[in-house]
Amino acid sequence: MALTPLDRALIAATQGGLPLVPRPYDAVGAPLGLSGTQVRQRLQQMLADGLVRRIGAVPNHYRLGYVANGMSVWDVDDARLDALAPRVAALAFVSHCYRRPRHLPHWPYNLFAMLHGTSHAAVRAQADTVAALLQDACRGHDILYSTAILKKTGLRLKE
Missing domain, CATH: 3.30.70.3460 (Alpha-Beta Plaits)
Structure with a gap:
């Protein structure tokens, strides 16, 4: 399955991590002309289609005290x-x-x-x-x- 231009834009916008703001999906979507809801829905569909394997937090164990x-x-x-x-x-x-x-x-x-x-x-x-x-x-x-x-x-x- 090929990536659409929107898929590419969403991956490019999120590949470095979500912004640390109260409404990160809104912040990702704004430059793309999308609402936060639209961003979440498209990412969810990309997961369901297998274009994206997972979306998750990657904690820094050391900063959390797990040394x-x-x-x-x-x-x-x-x-x-x-x-x-x-x-x-x-x-x-x-x-x-x-x-x-x-x-x-x-x-x-x-x-x-x-x-x-x-x-x-x-x-x-x-x-x-x-x-x-x-x-x-x-x-x-x-x-x-x-x-x-x-x-x-x-x-x-x-x-």
Whole structure:
């Protein structure tokens, strides 16, 4: 499905984030001759059509006080992973959770869950909760802590 000129204009207007004003969709729409309602409706339709995958906030965990950010990696029995992974993903402290292929013999992990805490001890406690949920389906795990903040950006259209 091709982007319409309006779709391109909306993506260009929002690709750097929504303006931090009381009525951001009105602010996005004004230069395009659209109301905030029209902007929301078109973005919703773009989501429904699959032109846009998601619209969401990208928090800066460090500024929120979550200075210990760890990707927990788990070696989970493949036969039980499909049943257990949604339960891990549903934990309130897990921001990302997904299955990845193993790369044996060096990388046995097939389940990744991003954990955020105010300290390494807090993240380890969260990992203990995940381990208790996985029980004997888990053969091992590790936590890989972030050491730098990478710039997170969404879709960028080339002019």
